[in-house]
Amino acid sequence: MVDTDSIQDLFISFKAAFDVTKGLVELNRDDKIQHAVAELNSALMDAQGKAIAAYTAQAAFAEKVEKLEAELSRLKEWSGEKERYELQSRSPISPGAIAYRIREELRGNEPVHWLCPTCFQDNVKSILQESGGATRTKTANCPRCNTTLEFRE
Structure with a gap:
């Protein structure tokens, strides 16, 4: 003004x-x-x-x-976009670890995916990228903030 x-x-x-x-x-x-x-x-x-x-x-x-x-x-x-996700414990995720999962009824043709909880709180959609090895433990990494979640198959 x-x-x-x-x-x-x-x-x-x-x-x-x-x-x-x-x-x-x-x-x-x-x-x-x-x-x-x-x-x-x-x-x-x-x-x-x-x-x-x-x-x-x-x-x-x-x-x-x-x-x-x-x-x-x-x-x-x-x-509007964040309403498509719900906070869940990833099963069988490491104890205490949580992430945002796309709601089944709202995902349409998108594959099931998880969003980084840190980035979600910053109003950013960052899909966790899964990686794993020969062991039964896998990790999900955020490409934006480098948050890492571990889970078992």
Whole structure:
């Protein structure tokens, strides 16, 4: 929002320039005219500086509004997306480990997958990537934050 004091200062500067110009009409001596012209130039430069400052403030405000609108849009989209998941203990996951699983009734053609609980709390969808070896223990790693969950087959 443009600062009302800046706008008021701008109008005061323009009024001062107008008053100087009005005074020019009433002058009849060259030295008074030169002095009045100098005052007019000073008042116009002051008004121009205040106009630039007001424009700069308005541009910064517009940029901030645009960023906030983008963030609001992203959060609204995430709000709908996160409703598709439920917090579960992965069975047979290591004791105390939890992750977000896509709800069966909302997954459509997507494969069953799990989201990283850390990233989920940061409003980010990050699918856990499973890896395993010859043992019966496997791990699920988050490619974003490197959270690792262990589970048994």
